[in-house]
Amino acid sequence: MYMGVVGASAEGDILRELAGCRVLLTGLSGVAGVDLARAFADVRTRLVVQTNDLTPDMTALVALLSQSAMEMKLFTDPIMTAESATRFAQSAQTAFGGLDCVVNVQHITRQDMRSLSSESDIERLIMAKLTPLTHITRVCANRMRVIMSEGSILNILAMPVPADAREAAIAGYVRTARAAMTRGEANQWADQSVRINAVGPRTQAASAGATLKSEPDIAALAIYLASKRGKALSSHIFDSELTA
Numbered sequence: 001m002y003m004g005v006v007g008a009s010a011e012g013d014i015l016r017e018l019a020g021c022r023v024l025l026t027g028l029s030g031v032a033g034v035d036l037a038r039a040f041a042d043v044r045t046r047l048v049v050q051t052n053d054l055t056p057d058m059t060a061l062v063a064l065l066s067q068s069a070m071e072m073k074l075f076t077d078p079i080m081t082a083e084s085a086t087r088f089a090q091s092a093q094t095a096f097g098g099l100d101c102v103v104n105v106q107h108i109t110r111q112d113m114r115s116l117s118s119e120s121d122i123e124r125l126i127m128a129k130l131t132p133l134t135h136i137t138r139v140c141a142n143r144m145r146v147i148m149s150e151g152s153i154l155n156i157l158a159m160p161v162p163a164d165a166r167e168a169a170i171a172g173y174v175r176t177a178r179a180a181m182t183r184g185e186a187n188q189w190a191d192q193s194v195r196i197n198a199v200g201p202r203t204q205a206a207s208a209g210a211t212l213k214s215e216p217d218i219a220a221l222a223i224y225l226a227s228k229r230g231k232a233l234s235s236h237i238f239d240s241e242l243t244a
Contacts, residue, residue, distance in 0.1 A: 017227055019044040020070055022096040026079060026088075026136065027105030029053040032158045032215065034061060036103055039219035040226075041068035048095045050075045050088065071096070085132035089139035101152045101226040102140045104133045108159040113170055122170055126177045129157065137185050141194045150193040152226045155182065156218065157200040161241055171203045179237050186235035195234035197225060202239035212240035 023040045027033055028051040040047055047069040051058060054076060066072045073095040077088050093099060106129050116122050133155045144151040157178055162168035182198040189196060199218055202211050212218050218240060224230050 014223065014227060015043055018223070021045045021100045021226065022048070022098060023101045023103070023226070024048045024050075024092050024099050024140070025103045025105070026050040027107070027156075028058075029105075029107075030055060030057055032107060032156075033105045035215040035219040036105070036222055037061070037065055038068070039216075039223055040101075040103075041065045041072070043223065044068075044070045045101075046071040046096050048073045048075065048092050048099070050077065050079065050092070052076060052078055079132045079136070080128075082131050082135045085135040086139055089136045093140070093143050098143060098147050098149060099140055099151065100144075100149060101154075101222075102136065103154045103156065103222050104136055105156045105158065106130075106133055108157065108170075108174065110160055110163075110167075113167060116170065119173075122173050126174055130177060130181055133157075134181055134185070137196060141185070141189045141192070141196070144194050145189070145192040150231070151195070152230060153185075153194065153196045154222050154225055155196075155198045156240075157198070158240075159201040161201070162203070168203065171201045175200060175203050175237075182237055183235045190234060195225065195230065197233060197236045197238065199238045199240050202241060212238060214241075 023045045025033060025037055028037055028049055030053055037049060047065060049072065062074055075092065079085050079088050108129055112125060116125060137153050137155065140153060159171060159174060162171050178198055178200045182196060186196040199212060212221065221238060225233060
C-alpha cells in the first residue's frame with residue numbers, strides 16, 4: 001500500500017522536494033534501518049546516522065550512504081538513557097544547523113522478552129525502550145519549534161511477530177504504551193507544525209487495516225511523511241510486521 005502511495009508521485013517531485021532535507025536516523029543496524037537509510041540517501045538528503053552496529057557490513061553500508069546522500073555525518077554514541085538521548089539529540093542538531101525529519105528505530109527482541117515474568121518487568125522494559133525515543137523526540141521537536149521549521153518525527157519499534165500468548169500479551173502492552181507516547185507528544189507539538197507518528201508491532205487487538213509488510217514499506221512511509229504529502233498526518237500509529 002505505502003509503496004504504491006509513494007510510487008504514484010512523480011519521482012522528480014520527491015527528489016526536488018527532499019533534496020537537501022536534514023534527516024536524522026537513529027538505531028541503524030544490520031537487522032533494521034538499512035532500507036530507511038538507503039531511501040533517504042537516494043533522494044539526496046543531508047543524513048545524520050547513529051549506529052552501534054560497527055560491523056564490516058555496516059562500514060560498507062556507511063560508505064555507500066556517503067556516496068549517495070548529499071552529505072552524511074556518522075555518530076556511534078550509545079543511546080540508552082534519557083541523559084544520553086538528550087545529549088545526542090542536541091549534538092545531532094548541530095551537524096547541519098537543525099533537522100527537518102527524524103526517524104528513530106528501537107528494538108524489542110525475543111531475548112529481551114525471555115526474562116519477563118511480571119507486569120512490572122514488562123513496564124520496566126517498555127520504559128527502557130521508549131525513554132530514549134521520547135527524549136530525542138522532545139529535543140528535536142523543540143528545536144524545530146525554535147527555528148520555526150515544520151518537521152516530521154517517526155518512531156519505529158521493531159518486535160517479533162508474537163509466537164505465543166505470552167508474547168502477544170507483551171505486544172499488547174507495547175502497543176498501548178507506544179500509542180500513548182505518540183498521541184501525547186503529537187498533541188503537545190501540533191500547534192508548532194511538528195508531526196509525530198509511530199510504527200510498531202501489530203497485535204490481534206489492533207483494528208483491521210493495512211499492515212506494513214517489510215522495511216521497504218516502512219521506508220516508503222517515512223519518505224511520504226517527510227514530504228509535503230504527509231503534512232496532514234500526525235499522531236498516527238502504523239502497524240507493521242517488521243521483526244527485531
